[in-house]
Amino acid sequence: MSIRDSLLAILDQGPCYGYQLGYEFEMRTGGSVPLNTGQIYSTLERLDAAGLIQSSGADDEGRALYTITPAGREDVQSWLSTPVPHDMRRNELATKLALAVSLPGIDIAHVIQTQRHAAMNTLQELTRLKRNSSSSVDGLDLGWSLLLDAHLFEVEAEVRWLDHCETRIARAIAENVDLSVPLNPDPPKRGRPTRAPASSASHTNATPKGADNVR
Amino acid sequence: MSGSAHSAANAQPIPAVRHDRDEIVLELSSVSRSYGTGDTAVTALDEVSLQLRRGELVAIMGTSGSGKSTLLTIAGGLDRPTSGRVFVNGTQITGLGAKKIAALRRKTLGFVFQDYNLVPVLTAIENVALPLELDGISARAARRSAKYALEAVGLLELANRYPDDMSGGQQQRVSIARAIVGDRSIILADEPTGALDSVTGESVLSMMRQRIDSGAAGILVTHDARHAAWADRIIYLRDGRITDETRANTLDGILATGA
Numbered sequence: 312m313s314i315r316d317s318l319l320a321i322l323d324q325g326p327c328y329g330y331q332l333g334y335e336f337e338m339r340t341g342g343s344v345p346l347n348t349g350q351i352y353s354t355l356e357r358l359d360a361a362g363l364i365q366s367s368g369a370d371d372e373g374r375a376l377y378t379i380t381p382a383g384r385e386d387v388q389s390w391l392s393t394p395v396p397h398d399m400r401r402n403e404l405a406t407k408l409a410l411a412v413s414l415p416g417i418d419i420a421h422v423i424q425t426q427r428h429a430a431m432n433t434l435q436e437l438t439r440l441k442r443n444s445s446s447s448v449d450g451l452d453l454g455w456s457l458l459l460d461a462h463l464f465e466v467e468a469e470v471r472w473l474d475h476c477e478t479r480i481a482r483a484i485a486e487n488v489d490l491s492v493p494l495n496p497d498p499p500k501r502g503r504p505t506r507a508p509a510s511s512a513s514h515t516n517a518t519p520k521g522a523d524n525v526r
Numbered sequence: 527m528s529g530s531a532h533s534a535a536n537a538q539p540i541p542a543v544r545h546d547r548d549e550i551v552l553e554l555s556s557v558s559r560s561y562g563t564g565d566t567a568v569t570a571l572d573e574v575s576l577q578l579r580r581g582e583l584v585a586i587m588g589t590s591g592s593g594k595s596t597l598l599t600i601a602g603g604l605d606r607p608t609s610g611r612v613f614v615n616g617t618q619i620t621g622l623g624a625k626k627i628a629a630l631r632r633k634t635l636g637f638v639f640q641d642y643n644l645v646p647v648l649t650a651i652e653n654v655a656l657p658l659e660l661d662g663i664s665a666r667a668a669r670r671s672a673k674y675a676l677e678a679v680g681l682l683e684l685a686n687r688y689p690d691d692m693s694g695g696q697q698q699r700v701s702i703a704r705a706i707v708g709d710r711s712i713i714l715a716d717e718p719t720g721a722l723d724s725v726t727g728e729s730v731l732s733m734m735r736q737r738i739d740s741g742a743a744g745i746l747v748t749h750d751a752r753h754a755a756w757a758d759r760i761i762y763l764r765d766g767r768i769t770d771e772t773r774a775n776t777l778d779g780i781l782a783t784g785a
Contacts, residue, residue, distance in 0.1 A: 434754075
């Protein structure tokens, strides 16, 4: 989540002071991304240095106000019209299942079932939150509800993917495919020795612990 | 959502619905259903047991061919199990003749299907009143009950519309009204949101949930986890067997963990 772009988009609505920006941001995003004061002011300093905002005096209470510059307005438009890229680097669950499916002696069906239980409980809880949330529609209620929807769709996709995995694994087993891949008897010739430099023979006796150290 | 919950609470209660929350309204006991014989026999349901209590919504999930629709038709007395017993409000329907099952079904159970199954030449209120009239209740009394049921799903103002003049979501709400009309209090829904867009589908589930919270009970067959999440319990079927069950629990601060 780009705090920088978000705060700039709020400033596009008119001059604000730092605490006010944090309040406006959290109110509009349901508190899903908490901001601390230090973060807000350091962001404002960077925006100022980049010429995207400027100091514009103080309000009646003496709080320092910031105003967006024309370059800042351009930045907001550019941010809103740029798609958020999908982050494919980290998917802990996918990596965990990919690993587990190939390791001998692991009950992969149980791993999937446990995950699906947790996902379904999350879905039920999110649905309960949604049912209890206000149906009166202003932008803030709708924003909060859309945030809940985002989580709901994401977890739903996870459940669908788990079902898909389960079916594919069941099909592979039905076709007598041996999914388990034991430790490679001929592992890469690099790794941190436990004590003295080991002979190549000791590599083949590598324990799972030793395997952890292989880089 | 508080607004719609209020209006539902202000609506006329469904007549003759009792509120004994622990009361088992529907029970399947070791139910099996197979089709064909010998080598070609197919087991659609295999020793399935299930209890449904008043105020409870149970979702049945599974891939196509898992037996979830078979379960629903047997629970609703539309089909008979090969073995096992089915009880509706304490009455074993598996031993009853076809006429008695049909009568019990009309009085107690309501089906909600993906394609609504409304009679196109009847208005909304006539569709809802139909099962009562088939049961010999006077047209006037049936209409009065139908009115309550339509009010409960927020559609009283469309009572005289024909199905073709209503949106998919409205038609599905009519079929929910038909499922709860009179003394009917068990809703058996087979992919009720299948033909609806996601927002309309949600409003239909919300309506169904409200009726169940106010004293009905229901089974929801779905392949969609997001829809199953409206249920108190989720039962997974695979190859005709119950393989798993998830119950609702409360995870506090679920969104805070994403912070």
